[in-house]
Amino acid sequence: MLDVIVVGAGPVGLFLADLLHGCGHQVRLLEAGSGDFANPSVLPGEKPPENHTQERRPMSRVAAAQVERAHAEAWRFRTVGARGWWARAHAVGGRGNLWGGWLARYGSDVFEEGGWPYGARTLNPSYRRAETWLGAVKGELYEGFTRAGRELGVQIRPGTFATRLGVGFRRGNPAGVLTNTVVLRIDTDDQEAAVTVLRGGREETLRARTVVLAASPIETTRLLIGSGVSHPMLGRRLTDHHMLGYILFEPNRPHVRMPGLVPRPTAIIPRFVNRGSSDRRGYRGGYSLELLGPAPVDTLSKEQRRVLGIDTLGGSLTFINAIGEQWPHRQRYVDLAPRARDALGRRIPTVHFHWSRDDRRIVEEMKSTCREVAGALASPGAALMRIRDPFVHPAIYHPAGTFVMGREQRTPCDPWGAVRSVPNLWVADASVFPSGGDGHPTLTVLAHTARVADSVHRHLMRRA
Numbered sequence: 001m002l003d004v005i006v007v008g009a010g011p012v013g014l015f016l017a018d019l020l021h022g023c024g025h026q027v028r029l030l031e032a033g034s035g036d037f038a039n040p041s042v043l044p045g046e047k048p049p050e051n052h053t054q055e056r057r058p059m060s061r062v063a064a065a066q067v068e069r070a071h072a073e074a075w076r077f078r079t080v081g082a083r084g085w086w087a088r089a090h091a092v093g094g095r096g097n098l099w100g101g102w103l104a105r106y107g108s109d110v111f112e113e114g115g116w117p118y119g120a121r122t123l124n125p126s127y128r129r130a131e132t133w134l135g136a137v138k139g140e141l142y143e144g145f146t147r148a149g150r151e152l153g154v155q156i157r158p159g160t161f162a163t164r165l166g167v168g169f170r171r172g173n174p175a176g177v178l179t180n181t182v183v184l185r186i187d188t189d190d191q192e193a194a195v196t197v198l199r200g201g202r203e204e205t206l207r208a209r210t211v212v213l214a215a216s217p218i219e220t221t222r223l224l225i226g227s228g229v230s231h232p233m234l235g236r237r238l239t240d241h242h243m244l245g246y247i248l249f250e251p252n253r254p255h256v257r258m259p260g261l262v263p264r265p266t267a268i269i270p271r272f273v274n275r276g277s278s279d280r281r282g283y284r285g286g287y288s289l290e291l292l293g294p295a296p297v298d299t300l301s302k303e304q305r306r307v308l309g310i311d312t313l314g315g316s317l318t319f320i321n322a323i324g325e326q327w328p329h330r331q332r333y334v335d336l337a338p339r340a341r342d343a344l345g346r347r348i349p350t351v352h353f354h355w356s357r358d359d360r361r362i363v364e365e366m367k368s369t370c371r372e373v374a375g376a377l378a379s380p381g382a383a384l385m386r387i388r389d390p391f392v393h394p395a396i397y398h399p400a401g402t403f404v405m406g407r408e409q410r411t412p413c414d415p416w417g418a419v420r421s422v423p424n425l426w427v428a429d430a431s432v433f434p435s436g437g438d439g440h441p442t443l444t445v446l447a448h449t450a451r452v453a454d455s456v457h458r459h460l461m462r463r464a
């Protein structure tokens with residue numbers, strides 16, 4: 001029998017499998033999608049379209065469109081309260097196939113204010129393990145950003161990035177990934193766990209001593225409900241980030257390239273509001289900014305330039321993005337549609353959006369900070385354009401919460417991600433986050449994953 005089944009082969013599942021495999025455990029990763037993001041899987045049980053191969057060979061456009069339609073039917077979702085867009089990637093590497101690779105540790109304010117079961121210092125060793133696995137590298141600071149930071153009186157740091165990106169994320173995983181395998185249900189008792197999967201059009205049961213969920217919060221919620229788990233906090237405390245984006249177009253500033261692994265100048269302005277008892281604002285949580293540029297104008301496609309009214313290739317662009325915390329709210333949550341089913345017969349996840357007065361306040365402040373930063377950077381003739389507003393077609397990029405951890409018995413997971421009410425089951429993804437945090441989440445998710453690996457390892461050793 002396997003020691004551990006991990007559900008989902010995104011960054012969390014892959015890291016966890018590596019850690020547990022490294023401790024000598026028999027691990028199997030189950031991934032709904034294919035082994036190659038550029039060549040997605042067909043629906044379980046369907047005949048692959050002609051010329052589709054699991055690895056490498058590109059599909060024809062018609063075949064790719066067929067697969068995309070089938071996927072849309074298999075992974076339907078609904079939003080209530082706003083028409084949102086949920087960005088997902090069903091393939092080995094998960095959303096790591098789409099991401100920007102920005103890495104940020106959360107500061108102590110996030111842990112203290114958000115009611116996390118530990119502080120930043122406790123997480124430091126786990127952060128280091130995650131950074132090593134991701135191949136974290138620091139970019140160089142461009143002097144234009146340093147000057148603007150000084151003028152505004154804010155701290156400014158070079159961006160840190162993961163060099164282990166995209167489809168090449170973890171080819172040849174030593175633990176072995178079973179692709180095109182959709183997990184439907186998990187049943188556990190004191191001895192073992194049975195995982196029901198859909199694979200090649202048939203239901204099968206796989207067994208292991210323990211199971212870890214790494215399907216990301218909305219899918220993890222669906223799996224827990226589908227497995228008969230009930231808890232008053234399941235699906236609740238859903239958080240994400242308000243993603244705000246501007247482009248500063250400077251016709252008179254040439255673009256800049258930096259030497260090294262991160263060739264574009266990047267910078268982070270870490271949270272400077274609601275820090276301890278100082279700089280208190282009329283909302284909870286905080287936000288950080290990321291800067292990228294001055295980049296060549298052809299970083300944007302011809303169509304994007306046309307929409308923005310940029311009709312020259314001269315000059316440069318600086319991207320100014322702000323990432324703001326959505327504080328948990330009782331009207332923002334995930335549940336499953338009572339009747340509607342997807343093409344695989346599963347109940348459809350429904351994301352309930354709600355914007356509170358605090359959400360509007362933080363976003364207004366993020367907007368004015370972005371404008372101030374742009375003002376400090378701008379050269380003569382510059383134009384500032386807003387390209388992303390969190391309240392217009394909100395994107396679900398960084399879902400978190402829904403099955404939170406805590407020290408109190410009323411929380412569904414303990415501080416190591418073990419599910420209190422279900423034996424032999426852990427949650428390694430961002431479902432356990434008590435609050436969303438004020439910057440990019442993946443490094444913190446992976447730091448939690450390292451703690452889950454330790455907890456599962458201890459459990460298996462005790463039972464050996």
Ligand SMILES: Cc1cc2nc3c(=O)[nH]c(=O)nc-3n(C[C@H](O)[C@H](O)[C@H](O)COP(=O)(O)OP(=O)(O)OC[C@H]3O[C@@H](n4cnc5c(N)ncnc54)[C@H](O)[C@@H]3O)c2cc1C
Nearest residue numbers: 008010011012032087090094095099100101102183440442
């Ligand atoms: C456009 C974009 C840009 C981003 N940029 C950044 C960034 O710069 N920095 C940063 O820190 N974060 C970024 N993120 C967030 C980052 O991608 C996620 O935090 C990270 O991927 C989370 O990893 P995960 O393994 O928990 O989930 P995912 O990456 O979502 O992986 C989950 C996996 O589980 C599989 N799965 C789901 N349900 C089942 C099932 N029932 N059975 C079997 N398998 C299942 C899925 O197919 C998927 O492969 C970005 C996200 C997006 C969308």
